[in-house]
Amino acid sequence: MSEAQLEALHFSDAPRIISGALPGPKTCEALALSARTESMARGGGRMPIAMDRAFGATFKDPDGNTYIDLSAGVGVSSVGRCHPKVVQAIRDQSEVLMHALEINSTRRTELAAKLSEIAPDGLRGDCITFFTQSGSDALEAAIKFAKRITGRHQIIAFHGGYHGVWNASGALTTGTAYRKGFGAQMGGVIHAPYPYAYRFPFDTTHKSAEQIAGEYVDYLLNTPYTAADDVAAVIVEPVQGEGGYVPPSPEFLQILRQACDRSGTLLIVDEVQSGAGRTGKMWAVEHSAVKPDMLTFGKGIGSDLPMAGLIMRSDLAAQIPDGSMPNTFAANSLSAAVALTNIAILQDPELDLLARAHTLGLEAQEYIRGFGSRFVGEVRGRGLMIGIELVEDPLTRAPLEPQKIGALMRFLMSHGVLMIPCGRYGNVMRVMPSLTITRGLFFRALDVFREALGSLEE
Known part of the structure; x- marks a missing residue:
């Protein structure tokens, strides 16, 4: 299957923020209702984002903003959400x-x-x-x-x-x-x-x-x-x-x-x-x-x-x-x-998603290393299961401070990209998109991540 055919499995306008400030008014209403009615013992309950619709490696919030999702629902959406x-x-x-x-x-x-x-x-x-x-x-x-x-x-x-x-x-x-x-x-x-x-x-x-x-x-x-x-x-x-x-x-x-x-x-x-x-x-x-x-x-x-x-x-x-x-x-x-x-x-031989995950993963790791950011301590992974360890100093390997991780995530979301951290210090950004993500969406999201790192430099 060609990249053009894969494009039909995602929202075509991602990433796109139309509500101005985030979260938008309808998302704020959804978050307030959630805070009143749902336990926040679940993992991402306090994140300032709400999903309303999803397709492939993209989703929309209640305000109509469209995001590229590099989390795949924490590794769940292997073939993309709502695959036909x-x-x-x-x-x-x-x-x-x-x-x-x-x-x-x-x-x-x-x-x-x-x-x-x-x-x-x-x-x-x-x-x-x-x-x-x-x-x-x-x-x-x-x-x-x-x-x-x-x-x-x-x-x-x-x-x-x-x-x-x-x-x-x-x-x-x-x-x-x-x-x-x-x-x-x-x-x-x-x-x-x-x-x-x-x-x-x-x-x-x-x-x-x-x-x-x-x-x-x-x-x-x-x-x-x-x-x-x-x-x-x-x-x-x-x-x-x-x-x-x-x-x-x-x-x-x-x-x-x-x-x-x-x-x-x-x-x-x-x-x-x-x-x-x-x-x-x-x-x-x-x-x-x-x-x-x-x-x-x-x-x-x-x-x-x-x-x-x-x-x-x-x-x-x-x-x-x-x-x-x-x-x-x-x-x-x-x-x-x-x-x-x-x-x-x-297992579809026409898609060959496993081999594609291997190839895309190697390309992505080299691409991220090429950012040259002083905050990137190590890039590692297999296939589309990539960890980017962020540090204050590459020599001491001191983990990037939590407030900087928060600022990084806010930048990403404000530019229509969702990435989720992990790691023992919460300083590892994980790249784990759906295996059906297009190259265009994938590297567009990584470019936003590079810009987010640059905003920390400034």
Whole structure:
């Protein structure tokens, strides 16, 4: 498909601000109503923006301002919002079957078979899927099942990790905002360093961050007197998301796989944010050729509708008692139909979206490095999962101050671009657009980002 054909999948006037001051009057009304009626415990509730309509990698607010969205709904809109084929799938399926209880339904079964077909090596063709509504739910299921299968209770996760916000999944997540003041969560969690080379706390003169981090987990699992004597699973993001968009070298996951094999521990990869083609492969774990025992998915597989779940080896799934984990709305037939359509679009050879994500990602990284901004400490990523670490000083690597991040985001929004920060200091701007974004929209948004950096210089 040509760029001209892709242009038909987005609002043609993006970016365009017509209301003058932002937020505009109608958006202000929507924000005030939200503040009175909705909990702000959700992530972006206080952002001065409201979505009214969306199409592809663009959206409009209630005042008619049009934005380019480089967040894809935090990695959700893999094929773009309201893709015509997705909209048609919703229309077709809504006339046949939507809610099916937890009995068998044809769309859910069809989706499970498709996920087995596209799963990474080690799971492909010999796996079972447990469906959920969100990534947090999927991690809860993974933890519960891993404990049942192994008869063990400890879990190893990583500094900077985000795996959800419920009790068990929240215990794995290390973000202060999700933990502080909420009291004790699930016990038995051991956190280890993630190979975040730009801010790694140990000397990497003789060994890489991946070697040190991987060997530390091996030490925990396979050495006496480490207190990691009852570990059911190691849970890891193959590209760390909320922790700063950190892509480790393949060696890291390979060391983890070997360490888990030696100790009889399950290796669970969390692909909720990195899956669905975002890194240039269907699953980010495929960059390392590692075979996981379980894989959690969400976000981009469902795109416009909630869809998540856990894919596990068939021999492991056989050890889970029937009826031990009910989930009323999981794999609603409407969501399943949409997920099947999303996968078909991602696999469409004419579009070749995964290879395109790889190529566009490399070009974008080089383009951003070429800005020459003193605030850009590091540009990293895989495919269209790119992190831009912003610093006060490239030599000290001191994180860019929060008020400057706020000023940067206000500049971006005032010029019709939405980017969302992440990272342990909130100083990493993430570039994660829909895989169907046009080159024109993509680089136009990056040019606005360059201008925003220039405004900080001034």
